[in-house]
Amino acid sequence: MxxxxxxxxxxxxxxxxxxxxxxxxxxxxxxxxxxxxxxxxxxxxxxxxxxxxxxxxxxxxxxxxxxxxxxxxxxxxxxxxxxxxxxxxxxAGKSGARPRTMARQKVQPQLRRLLDLTATPAIVLGRRMDVLAWNALGAALVTDFAEVPEKERNYVRLMFTDPALRKLYPDWETVARTAVAQLRREAGKYPQDPRLVSLVGELSVRDEDFRTWWASHEVSALSVGTKKLRHPLVGELTLDWDTLTASTDADQQLVVWTAEPGTPSYDGLRILASLAADPTDVRRPG
Missing domain, CATH: 1.10.260.40 (lambda repressor-like DNA-binding domains)
Structure with missing residues (x-):
């Protein structure tokens, strides 16, 4: 029912x-x-x-x-x-039964191995777009997720509360509005999830843009796309992003950023990778 x-x-x-x-x-x-x-x-x-x-x-x-x-x-x-x-x-409950209770998510071993083998920025997103895992290049590109308390390690929350992410995306409004639409898609699956309700309530109070965009009821799924970034270490980047869903847990998705070979963005990622290889050389974006 x-x-x-x-x-x-x-x-x-x-x-x-x-x-x-x-x-x-x-x-x-x-x-x-x-x-x-x-x-x-x-x-x-x-x-x-x-x-x-x-x-x-x-x-x-x-x-x-x-x-x-x-x-x-x-x-x-x-x-x-x-x-x-x-x-x-x-x-409407017409796309298959959803579990009533949700256990704490753990990264699927297959995704963890793939994440470690991926020579490009990558993160694993779980329910309500929580950041479950990342590789060194993913942290170097976006933000040092390890510095964020686990309960606050949510991609949409960081989009609205982390000044580094606001500076990272030149068209922050478009990126953030899409993230809200993706979170709304998650809310359709688990509208009574207390952590999701708390997240929406917190961001609605803290940020007028979030409150307005959430009220518009736009929805979007994580799939593929292109984003422009302004990285503090390697400059302007145009990256394609793609999403792979774990076959053992449809609520875990590997998000990977790549660049067209031979482009300045491709070279920028290679420079960033060399910096990420030595953590003492990588500063938190912003």
Whole structure:
């Protein structure tokens, strides 16, 4: 049975996505009259989904568990992307059972060996994007995770509280907003996780940007991408990042940064690697 917390978040998520659409984007006639709220009205979404307005209203109020058919229809009506679709299915309890209790995560041995063998910056992220492990080059690139207390060793938390990370990313706002969307994806899996609830509460109080972006209900999965960094030791870097999921624990992911061979960024990583080989030469970024 889906929890009330899941259903409440499902309703908020539907409301947020509805507010982003207009009659024109979904093929409805626009009367031209000014609307009191932005986006589609509830009755318009219900009409497009071929369900009653009362049914859809109860969905947004967190008082109804939708069927798979209704969910699939809403995915189409609200023009959800793949990550958003998966998040919606998670909230509705339609993507497989989730464990009620969560034991403390330990890095999978396979990931640990791969991490140690990887000749490029890499970290292992766990539930709620906790940083579980890293290699020397990963610490040299991002921050010295060993200096961070274990309970605070969370990637999203560091993004908002560590001045070094704010300086590391020239487009910090985009990177941080994506991190919030990725954390929201995690919240869809475990909305009652007390550590996640505490993390969201802390960051919402401490940072206005986090509070605003969290309220937008954007979601994104860890996958692949490109980031620009301004490293204090080796300068400008453009790095591709990729994610590998542990087959024995889907909540553990190895994130690896690489650079195109022959580029200045590739040379910069080689210089950083030589510095990381001698810890006395590597300063904490920033």
């Amino acid at each position: 889906t929890s009330s917390a899941h259903l409440k978040e499902l309703g908020e998520f539907l409301k947020a996505r509805r507010s982003e659409l207009s009659p024109r984007t979904v093929g409805l006639p626009d009367s031209g009259t000014r609307r009191r709220v932005s986006g589609l009205r509830r009755e318009e979404v219900a009409q497009l989904a071929s369900i009653s307005t009362d049914y859809y209203t109860r969905l947004e109020q967190g008082r109804m568990q939708p069927s798979v058919h209704v969910l699939q229809t809403l995915v189409r009506v609200l023009q959800l992307e793949d990550d958003q679709r998966d998040y919606l299915l998670d909230l």
